[in-house]
Amino acid sequence: MRKRYLPIVLLISLLATACSKLDEQPRAILVNEQFYLDEAQAVAAVTGTYRKLYETGQSLYNGLFQIGVEMATDDYEAGPRARNAHVRAISNLTHDASNDRMEQLWKQSYDAINASNLNIVAIEKIPADKIDATIQKRLILEARFLRALHYFNLVRWFGDVPLQLQPIANLSKEELQVAKSTEEQVYLQIIADLQAAEALPNYKAYGDMDRGRASSGAAKSLLAKVYLTQKDYAKAKAKAAEVIEQEGYELFEEFADVFNVEKKNGKEHIFSAQFKGNVGYQGNALAGRSAPADIPGINGDYADALHVQGGLYEAYEKTDARLAVTFTLGKVSPVDGKYYALPTPQFNKYYDDAVVGNQSQSSKNLLIIRYAEVLLIFAEAENELNGPTAAAKEALNAVRQRAKTTLLTSSTSKDAFREAVFEERRKELVYEYQRWFDLVRRGADYYVAKLKAAGKNNASARHLHFPTPQRELNLNPNLKQHPDWINH
Incomplete structure (x- = not known):
């Protein structure tokens, strides 16, 4: 990790308004010793750290996942106007360690981790007369929840990675040239x-201005997903069951409501990247990209x-309510009122009818984890443990x-049920940054077979991870390339 990760000055891009529900205003650009003096500053700092999930530009949950990760799957490809050679390389599985999207995944994740580390250390030092103890703990x-989320992404993308748990303070070699854990x-x-973060409040305890912050349910749900990824099915099932039975989430009655701007941070939304169009360029970039x-x-x-060629659209039943929400086959022009049919289906989940003609200002949230996924985690884990039970x-x-x-309703085998769950995840969670993670956790044979069946013949076992960015290797002699990417 390098100088660019260091918030010696606490950049208040970190403290800009994070979203419509996390509404702390930026106060000033202050050095660390001048900041974290009281409760208001502590709240503003953590609020700003949420923004690192979805800052404008190609930030992690505002497009970078899609062009840096999801393109390397059977369901997505670089569209006609994706002109960046690095993005097209990922789509074609010809990327390597020089790919600038890999560099951004690494850089932005560690930038966010360092912000969380700073929050954890500095907020704990605020005097008791300057901050309510309950708020301080929360x-x-x-911050620990956010740190866990970023490390969970990093370890799945890159395998072994540096584990930094303290904010970088003085640019020493010991701090900057960290070996992989x-x-x-x-x-x-x-x-x-995440186990510590389970002590966060239930999502219903937050007032309207704080909806969207991490909650006990978010920590438990992400922990269930971590266990599932590790194939610790007993713990995955138990934690998913705890969310189902205790946290008070429900499915929306209609699938379209999952993406209804008026129902953001609702009963199905466990943790989301928050977007609000026409307010400081905080729109959801995926709406315009698709x-x-x-x-x-x-x-x-x-x-x-x-x-x-991946066959996703054809995999849906014709009665599936998700089809018309997830895809569009054409649209009426706001200019001439005519309907224009499209030659192939295009993604439509984040298209915001309130900003026709300027989809960069879509206010639809990106769902990082929601209740439907928890149900599918439970179903998968239960099947792995006990077969396709009731x-x-x-x-x-x-x-x-x-x-x-x-x-x-009919009886089925354990293997058949596993595939049914994976197909349901594919159809339910499409364009929500899930497909690559799902494919690779099934292993190299599964991943390669799926991509080659979709005509992506460059897929190989090394694509279960992304290469450590070459720029990082050049700057940190203690970093080593992932073994699968040596000499590639």
């Missing part, structure tokens, strides 16, 4: 942070495209029933 746990060590820290480019007045980029089918069918698709 803010530290929010093992995946096991990183996961132990992720789990420790919107049609050739319909008068739509002004879309069409940089994120469906990889048609409880596993009930969880899967809850998602299918809301989608208005055929329920699973």
Whole structure:
């Protein structure tokens, strides 16, 4: 990690308004010794750290996941207007350690981790007469949740990575030239942070201005996903069951409501990247990236495209309520009132009818984890432990029933049920940054077979991870390239 990760000056891009629900205003640009003096500053600092999830530009949860990760799957490809050679290389699986999207994934994740580390250390030092003890504890746990989320992404993308738990303070070699920790060590820290964060308030305890902050349910849900990724199915099932039984989440009755701006941070939304258009450039970039480019007045980029050979669109039943929300086959031009059919389906989840012609200002949130996924985590873990039991089918069918698709009622094998859950995840969570993670956790044979079946013939076992960015290797002699990417 290098100088650019260091917030010696606490940059108040970190303290800009994070979203419509996390509304702390920036105060000033202050050195660390002048900041974290009281409760208001501590709240503002942590609020700003949420913004690192979805800052404008190609930030982690505002487009970078899509162009840096999801393009390397069977469901997505670089669209006609994705002209960046690095993005097209990922889509074609010809990327290497020099790819600038890999560099950004690494850089932005560690920047956010360092901000969380600073929050954890500095907020704990605020005198008791300057901050309410309950708020102080909550803010530290929010920072630990965010740190865990970023490390969970990093370890899945890159394998072994440096584990930095203190804010960088003086640019010494010891701080900047950190060797990698093992995946096991990183996961132990992720789990420790999330277990601590389980003590956060229930999401219903937050007032309107704080909706969208990390909660007990968010920590438990992410922890269930961590356990599932590690194939610790007993713990994954138990934690998912705890969320289902204790946290008070529900599915929306209609799938369209999951992406209804008026119902953001609602009963199904466990943790989301928060967007609000026309307020400081805080729109959801995916809406414009996927919107049609050739319909008068739509002004879309069409940089994120469906990889048609993957067969995703055809996998849906015709009655599936998710089809019309997830995809569009054409739109009416706001200029001439004519309907323009599209040659292939295009993604539509984040298209915001309130800002037709300027989708960069879409106010639709990006769902990082939601209740439907927790149900599918439970179904998958239960099946791995006990086969397709009634409880596993009930969880899967809850998602299918809301989608208005055929329920699973007949007997089936453990292997068949596993595939049914994975296909349900694919259809339910498409364009929500899930597909690459799902494919790679099934292993190299599964990943390669799926991509080659979709015509992406460059896929190989090394694509289960991304290469450590070459720029990082050049600047830190203690870093080593991932073994699968040596000499590639």
